[in-house]
Amino acid sequence: MFTPYYRLRRLRRNPQIRAMVRETLVTPNDFILPLFVCEGENVINTISSMPGHAQMSIDNLVKEAREVYNMGIPAVILFGIPAHKDALGSDVISSEGIICRALRAIKEAAPDLYLITDVCLCEYTDHGHCGPLAGQEVDNDATLELLQKQVVVQAQAGADMVAPSGMMDGMVGAIREALDDAGFSQIPIMSYAAKYASGFYGPFREAAESTPQFGDRSSYQMDPANGDEALREVQLDVEEGADIIMVKPAMPYLDIIRRVKDEFGLPTAAYQVSGEFAMLKAAAEKGWLDHDRVMLESLTSIKRAGADIILTYFAKEAAAILG
Numbered sequence: 001m002f003t004p005y006y007r008l009r010r011l012r013r014n015p016q017i018r019a020m021v022r023e024t025l026v027t028p029n030d031f032i033l034p035l036f037v038c039e040g041e042n043v044i045n046t047i048s049s050m051p052g053h054a055q056m057s058i059d060n061l062v063k064e065a066r067e068v069y070n071m072g073i074p075a076v077i078l079f080g081i082p083a084h085k086d087a088l089g090s091d092v093i094s095s096e097g098i099i100c101r102a103l104r105a106i107k108e109a110a111p112d113l114y115l116i117t118d119v120c121l122c123e124y125t126d127h128g129h130c131g132p133l134a135g136q137e138v139d140n141d142a143t144l145e146l147l148q149k150q151v152v153v154q155a156q157a158g159a160d161m162v163a164p165s166g167m168m169d170g171m172v173g174a175i176r177e178a179l180d181d182a183g184f185s186q187i188p189i190m191s192y193a194a195k196y197a198s199g200f201y202g203p204f205r206e207a208a209e210s211t212p213q214f215g216d217r218s219s220y221q222m223d224p225a226n227g228d229e230a231l232r233e234v235q236l237d238v239e240e241g242a243d244i245i246m247v248k249p250a251m252p253y254l255d256i257i258r259r260v261k262d263e264f265g266l267p268t269a270a271y272q273v274s275g276e277f278a279m280l281k282a283a284a285e286k287g288w289l290d291h292d293r294v295m296l297e298s299l300t301s302i303k304r305a306g307a308d309i310i311l312t313y314f315a316k317e318a319a320a321i322l323g
């Protein structure tokens with residue numbers, strides 16, 4: 001009989017030794033929970049493709065924020081659904097818009113919850129693109145001016161960090177300059193640096209009512225086929241002053257997370273997007289997958305790939321298990 005000399009099974013024999021040699025630990029401190037805020041009072045509009053998630057009016061959002069904080073989740077990222085959309089996305093550059101009012105209300109109710117804003121225009125424009133249009137194209141440099149206004153009003157309203165997601169060239173530099181000029185040099189930027197034009201954003205667009213009215217986002221978001229280009233995107237954002245860099249989506253792009261982490265060694269975030277969440281939920285609902293098991297496995301794999309921070313719709317459910 002052949003007897004192996006090396007026996008890796010020795011360190012897998014029981015839960016104690018497995019815990020001692022485990023390389024990757026996921027904790028609630030790793031999570032950022034996305035939240036959707038809408039107008040009105042006592043509103044909870046459930047999102048059919050994202051079980052457990054809803055558009056909430058500010059009164060309900062505040063209650064949710066307190067609960068999230070008490071569960072040990074340190075941070076949330078806010079997405080707004082305004083009452084009125086227009087060609088420029090004016091609601092989000094106003095200090096009286098839905099996001100600024102939500103920031104002020106949460107800061108008062110849960111002062112230690114870390115508040116991040118998604119800096120983009122697509123939820124606020126009537127055409128659903130990420131900036132004002134010049135003909136059929138998004139006007140890059142005109143968008144930058146609006147993003148500069150957006151981050152300043154959000155910092156004034158209490159945002160702790162801003163996260164530009166529109167994939168406009170120069171967005172990080174423009175935002176850094178605007179924050180610094182307005183006296184907010186202490187506010188960090190988490191850049192959606194390598195954001196792909198992905199089919200996995202489908203449920204989010206239902207949630208945020210932000211589906212483009214014509215065309216798609218391929219002229220500004222990245223081609224899913226490109227990896228080297230992601231490093232170039234990240235490099236430019238780092239040079240422009242990004243403090244945290246993000247890869248999005250997460251699971252179909254674990255290779256990109258690893259390359260970014262290895263190449264730059266910076267705090268790295270990954271966004272487990274709505275479609276990743278929805279497909280695990282749907283399969284679990286059918287009884288085809290064990291919900292809690294695949295949830296934790298997916299989060300562990302994202303962290304193992306190199307992410308320090310995970311934006312995830314599973315934050316509450318995972319925190320309830322991980323404690």
Ligand code: PBG
Binds near residue numbers: 200
């Ligand atoms: C853009 C933005 C999007 C998501 C986060 N920020 C949508 C898009 O690019 O269409 C998607 C997140 C998800 O799918 O969970 N503001």
